[in-house]
Amino acid sequence: MSIAFVLACAMVLDAALGEPDWLWSRVRHPAVIMGKAVATLDKTLNHDRYRRLKGVGALILLIGLAGLLGWALAQLGPVAEGVICAILMAQNSLVSHVRAVGNGLQQSVEAGRAKVAMIVSRDTTNMTEAQIARSAIESAAENLSDGVIAPAFWFLIGGLPGLLIYKIVNTADSMIGYRTEKHRAFGWASARFDDLLNLIPARLTCLMIIALSGQWSRWSEIIADARRHISPNAGWPEAAMARALNIALAGPRSYDGQLRDLAWVNGNAEREIGAEEIFRACTILWRVWGLALGLLSVWVGITLNF
Known part of the structure; x- marks a missing residue:
C-alpha cells in the first residue's frame, strides 16, 4: 500500500470525522501531549544562562523522541x-472554527469577537467587524498551510x-517561538526550524490557491506582499487568499495592548468585510483540500499502473 494512498485515506477520514468530542473528551489528543512536553522543557530549561543553547538541546530532544515514536x-x-x-x-476542525467566527458575526460583533478569540493570539476585545473577519481569514490561510498541506507534505516525505517531527516542531514554535524577553533565546531554534519546515508547504498552498482562483497575472504582487509580511511563510497563502477574495488582509493589529503597524496584504482591495467573506474563504479551504486530494489520487493511479 503506497504512502500516497494512505495519506489520501487519512485526508478523507479527517474531512469526514474531524475531531469528535466523544473521543477527545475521554482521551488526550496527541496535540495536547505534545504541548505538555514542550511546556515541561520550557519550565525546566528556560532560565538562567545559555538559554539559546538549551533551546537547541530541547528541540533536538523533541525531534528525536517524535521521530522514534513515529517509527x-x-x-x-x-x-x-x-x-x-x-x-x-486539521482540515475539518479548521473550517469549523473559521466558519464559527462567521456564524458569530451574523449574530453580533460581540459573538464574533468571542469566536475569533479562540483561534488568534492578537487582542480581540475592541475588534471591529472587519478586523474580526480579517483575523479569521488570515488564520484560515495560515493554518491551511500549517495544519493541512504541511502535515501532508511531510507525511509524504518521511x-x-x-x-510527527513536523507537528512537534510546529507545536514548539506556537508555544515558545516568540520574540519576547522570556522566549527570544530559548525559542529561537524552534522558530527558525519551523520556518524551514514550512518554507515549501507555504508556497505550495499559495500556488494551489492561485491555481483555483486564476490569479496568475498578480504573481508579482503576491511575491511582494509575501516578502513584506512579518512571517517568512504565512504571507504566501495570505497574499494568495486576499487576491482570491479581492480583499485586504493583515495591516495594523494589537498584541498585549500594544498596536503594531504591520504591512497590509493586497492593501488597495476591500477592507470593510464581514461574515460573507469568511464563508467564501471556507469554500476556498475545501477547494484546496479537494485539489490536494485530486493530485494524490492521480499519483496513486500512476503508481498502480507501474
Missing part, C-alpha cells in the same frame, strides 16, 4: 498510519516520523 507507530501497519495521520491533520 514505532509505523510498525503497526498502514491502517494505523492512516488513522494517526488523520488525527494529526512517513509518520516525518509527520
Whole structure:
C-alpha cells in the first residue's frame, strides 16, 4: 500500500470525522501531549544562562523522541498510519472554527469577537467587524498551510516520523517561538526550524490557491506582499487568499495592548468585510483540500499502473 494512498485515506477520514468530542473528551489528543512536553522543557530549561543553547538541546530532544515514536507507530501497519495521520491533520476542525467566527458575526460583533478569540493570539476585545473577519481569514490561510498541506507534505516525505517531527516542531514554535524577553533565546531554534519546515508547504498552498482562483497575472504582487509580511511563510497563502477574495488582509493589529503597524496584504482591495467573506474563504479551504486530494489520487493511479 503506497504512502500516497494512505495519506489520501487519512485526508478523507479527517474531512469526514474531524475531531469528535466523544473521543477527545475521554482521551488526550496527541496535540495536547505534545504541548505538555514542550511546556515541561520550557519550565525546566528556560532560565538562567545559555538559554539559546538549551533551546537547541530541547528541540533536538523533541525531534528525536517524535521521530522514534513515529517509527514505532509505523510498525503497526498502514491502517494505523492512516488513522494517526488523520488525527494529526486539521482540515475539518479548521473550517469549523473559521466558519464559527462567521456564524458569530451574523449574530453580533460581540459573538464574533468571542469566536475569533479562540483561534488568534492578537487582542480581540475592541475588534471591529472587519478586523474580526480579517483575523479569521488570515488564520484560515495560515493554518491551511500549517495544519493541512504541511502535515501532508511531510507525511509524504518521511512517513509518520516525518509527520510527527513536523507537528512537534510546529507545536514548539506556537508555544515558545516568540520574540519576547522570556522566549527570544530559548525559542529561537524552534522558530527558525519551523520556518524551514514550512518554507515549501507555504508556497505550495499559495500556488494551489492561485491555481483555483486564476490569479496568475498578480504573481508579482503576491511575491511582494509575501516578502513584506512579518512571517517568512504565512504571507504566501495570505497574499494568495486576499487576491482570491479581492480583499485586504493583515495591516495594523494589537498584541498585549500594544498596536503594531504591520504591512497590509493586497492593501488597495476591500477592507470593510464581514461574515460573507469568511464563508467564501471556507469554500476556498475545501477547494484546496479537494485539489490536494485530486493530485494524490492521480499519483496513486500512476503508481498502480507501474
